[in-house]
Amino acid sequence: MRWAAVALALSFVDQPASKAQQLLENDEIDGGVQRLEQSWRQLDLQLRALDALIPAEPEPTTERFAPAQPLPKSLLKPNAAASSALSPEPGSPTPLELPDATELKPGVIESVSLKRALQIAVANNPGLQSQRLRVAAALSELQAALGTYWPQISAYAEGSTGKASNNINVPTGNNSLNKVPALSKNGLRAASGKATDGPFYTPAGGGAYFNQVENAGDAGLQLDYALLDFARTPRVEASRSKLQEQRSLYANQLRRLQLDVSEAYYRLQQADQNVRIQDAAVQNDLMILQDTLDLQRAGLVPRLDVMRRRAIEASDQEALIQAMADRAIARRALSVVLNVDPQISVTTADPIEPMPAWPLDLEASLLAAYRGNPELEAILAARNALARRSDAVAADLLPKLSLFANAGTYGVNEQMYNVIGKNGGCCGSPINTVFNNSGYDWSLGLSITWLLFDAGTTAGRARALDQRSQASAQDYATRRNAIRLRLESAFFNHEASLAKLASARRGVAAAMEAFRDVRLRYQTGLSSELDLSITQERLISSLVRRLDATVDVNITYAQLLRELLPVPRNPAAPFTPALTYSANQSS
16 A cells, blocks of 8 residues: 555656646636646645655654653763863873773763863873884884894803712623733732732623712803804894884874874864754744744744744754764763773863964975875885895895804712622722812804705795885885875865855854844744744854864864974974964975
8 A cells, every 4th residue: 555655646746747837827717626626635645655655653653732852861961061171191091901880981071172182192192102112112123133243142050960870790801802912810919929800800790880979060151243144234224214114103193193183172162062053043943932832822823833843943952962962972082082081071172263274385285295204204114124124034145154152160070889899890990989070161163154055935035025115115106195185185175164164154144134134023923934944944054054164174274284294203202282384394
């Protein structure tokens, strides 16, 4: 039935325009009345068809004369006025902690100026903090690379103790070796004149058993120095370029952060003013509605005017509710970019004032944007770092000459006990129950290493780095074109916003006067409610357009400033955010 009604309504809409002319030219009254009734029936069918397309309401329709619904309570506290100014040193959340339920509840609302907000963001923003740490890490890497020009001196010391059980067995004697006399069996004669065994003689099948404890230790100094290393200098230069890249990225992030803070601040100003506009519209709706009700009771206006005014009031209240939600979101967005305590919600303290005209023409702005641009300098530094790393990898194929030296002392203590001879004994003389040995040693030398073959591994790594360096040149071109497009877009939009602001101001003045006149005329019965509604709508629209034009002027100015803002490369250098740009800064 719904689609049938729609098809029937559309069939009545698409009718030849000549029928209207035929109706005017028809002199018969009865025929005109019939056509008029037929038109009313067609209109009724169209309305029914459109009504069939609207889904059914889950709740019964609100009574047409019911009072307006109160504003949502969840929006009232986030939209409250600021209780105080933001503290000079606002707290920031701990990086590795999540807020608890208490911190997530709506807290205090504090106001802040744009200049102060920029200072807080420079101190608190986590993205900028992480970039500062990356700069510090790159500096540490450069210092580590510079240390390779110096020798390495290390100290070493070692101590050990151990116990061993020894069981010695000699299957053959040592009085002859390969049938050649070796050690005499007879040693010195005893006092009685009887011959004794020789001190070094071991009979066949003789042996001995003993336990041994050994304590040893040594200590000294070791020196290593690369006399000739072709990869050392390229590695240092690569680290230096990496540091320049990170510093340029830090400067570019400062520019980006200033734009983010400015945009968030201007958007919050826009949301604040939009709430005021929509609230004024609702208050005005209520006053006009009261006038319309009074005129209806006096029989001066039809019920249609009352219904239209109630519809307008309901629509404006919807716009007010959405404006309050937008302001609550804008406050939270500014608080996030400032990285303040989760319980703090930030609002603006500065009035809405349009920035001045941009002081440079387009060509001068582009030249100033290209000159010393940290975004482009970061790509050049990264490209140079890749080239130096490629040189360092290629240098691994060249010989490397190093000097080494060491000097130290050592000591050994051996203790033997439970010495037992078997089958005539063994090796009695070399077995000492206590043995101490100490001394010192030193060495000095040169070493040379030369990689002769690695199946192309080193050459492949160097070639890959060269290709990445070449690819960064294309990245430079892409970024250069993006900078120009951003600047030109901001420049043209800034010029357009200034012109629109001038027109919007004239429109607001005219719409304000028109609304005053039409409201007085409506109250005296000289104008219709329809004229009043149209004029009111145009007044609200002109106010919103003037607000949007003012915010667009400020945002486009901040976008232009982002491309030319002088910023330091060193995180330790002081930085004072600037809100305006002068022609002298471009020279």
